[in-house]
Amino acid sequence: MYVVIVGCGRLGTLLADGLSVAGHDVVVIDRHEASFRSLSPEFSGFRLTGDATEYALLKSAEIERADCLMATCSEDTLNLMVAQVARHVFGVACVLARVHQPAFGAIFKNAGIEIISPTQLALDAFRERLDAGATKRP
Amino acid sequence: MNIILIGGDQTTYFLAREFLSQGHQVTLINRDPEDSRIMYQKLKATVLLGEGSDPETLEQAGARSADVLIAMTPHDHDNLVACQVAGLQFELPRTIALVNDPENESIFQDLGISVAFSATRIIASLLNQQTRFAAITHLMTLGQGQISLTEVLLSASSPVAGKTLHEIDLPENFLVAAILREDVVLVPRGPTRLAAGDKLILVGAQADFKTILKQLAGE
Numbered sequence A: 001m002y003v004v005i006v007g008c009g010r011l012g013t014l015l016a017d018g019l020s021v022a023g024h025d026v027v028v029i030d031r032h033e034a035s036f037r038s039l040s041p042e043f044s045g046f047r048l049t050g051d052a053t054e055y056a057l058l059k060s061a062e063i064e065r066a067d068c069l070m071a072t073c074s075e076d077t078l079n080l081m082v083a084q085v086a087r088h089v090f091g092v093a094c095v096l097a098r099v100h101q102p103a104f105g106a107i108f109k110n111a112g113i114e115i116i117s118p119t120q121l122a123l124d125a126f127r128e129r130l131d132a133g134a135t136k137r138p
Numbered sequence B: 001m002n003i004i005l006i007g008g009d010q011t012t013y014f015l016a017r018e019f020l021s022q023g024h025q026v027t028l029i030n031r032d033p034e035d036s037r038i039m040y041q042k043l044k045a046t047v048l049l050g051e052g053s054d055p056e057t058l059e060q061a062g063a064r065s066a067d068v069l070i071a072m073t074p075h076d077h078d079n080l081v082a083c084q085v086a087g088l089q090f091e092l093p094r095t096i097a098l099v100n101d102p103e104n105e106s107i108f109q110d111l112g113i114s115v116a117f118s119a120t121r122i123i124a125s126l127l128n129q130q131t132r133f134a135a136i137t138h139l140m141t142l143g144q145g146q147i148s149l150t151e152v153l154l155s156a157s158s159p160v161a162g163k164t165l166h167e168i169d170l171p172e173n174f175l176v177a178a179i180l181r182e183d184v185v186l187v188p189r190g191p192t193r194l195a196a197g198d199k200l201i202l203v204g205a206q207a208d209f210k211t212i213l214k215q216l217a218g219e
Helices: A010-021 A033-038 A055-060 A076-088 A102-107 A118-136 B010-021 B033-042 B055-060 B076-090 B104-110 B119-132 B206-217
Strands: A002-006 A025-030 A046-049 A068-071 A094-098 A114-116 B002-006 B025-030 B046-049 B068-071 B094-099 B115-118 B136-142 B147-153 B174-181 B184-186 B199-205
Touching: A002 A010, A002 A076, A010 A025, A010 A033, A025 A033, A033 A046, A055 A076, A068 A076, A076 A094, A076 B076, A102 A118, A102 B055, A102 B076, B002 B010, B002 B076, B010 B025, B010 B033, B025 B033, B033 B046, B055 B076, B068 B076, B076 B094, B076 B104, B094 B104, B104 B115, B115 B119, B119 B136, B136 B206, B147 B206, B199 B206
Parallel strands: A002 A025, A002 A068, A025 A046, A068 A094, A094 A114, B002 B025, B002 B068, B025 B046, B068 B094, B094 B115
Antiparallel strands: B136 B147, B147 B199, B174 B184, B174 B199
16 A cells, blocks of 8 residues: 655654555655654655645655555644645545544544544543443442 | 634734724734734734634634634645634635645635635736736736736837727637726727727736737737
8 A cells, every 4th residue: 555644753653664564655744854763764665854735745745646645743734734635636535634623523524534533532442441340340 | 894814924913904994893813922912902803812723712703703714824724724614613604715835725725715815826926917018017816816907008009009999809708898098987899999008907817818918019
């Protein structure tokens, strides 16, 4: 699979390393070149320095060929924009965006992109443990 | 009108001042505490400190009853999402976004923004129009830069001076909308004869303007 990862922070780095080691073609994009230092020596994909909200940069990443785009930056608005552009302008089939603000999940539910909310995931995990604990109690 | 303005720079401030002087109601949203304080002191407007894309901040700003939202921050993604949240969540009828990367202009419109405008493109096109022919004044563009409204001053050497509009073979997608002759406005018809010194107000497709300007100016 050809996977484009936007943002090379903690999440982006782990995703890029893992997918590259698993044998996928990976391009990771970040505004700051220094961010790529956190990638492991086993990472065999491409590093692209630049602003992913710039159309020309996404074009140069040949994003229209991508099987999946993952937007993992720290800014919600940036992830939402890049994900929508990938989906609607470049026609990428699978688009995932990390979004912290829980309210955005409902607002963008019909935008054709999949939103992954760390807050929602933690909430679900906490609730699940609580429910499991409650049923276990004698 | 009830206007929500997002941004903190000089342009946002002067735009807010302009709208207020026209009698509109303005609510400003700004992420910088210092900029917000200055705006609050200088303008008779509500100033909210926060993110323009945050649904709660937009709610406080009265997004439910506002007529238009204008997002003018230096970040295209903040402008896009603020406009989308306003439209999707609060059904705000008209959203306007500044795009910094001119290539985002059409992308934003595809993503549901009513109007996306690029300062870069506006300034570049003004400059092009101004430097190419001295006797031509570009007045404005409409429809995302596709339609141009332009004034052309006919010189004595113009090949069309002295001819009627019937006699000139104008391209189909052009219209001489008005003629200014010594401060008199003429609405041109086919038999109207053009004269040197006439100012023609032209409306037409921006892309084909070179052709008609050659015809009128003889350059």
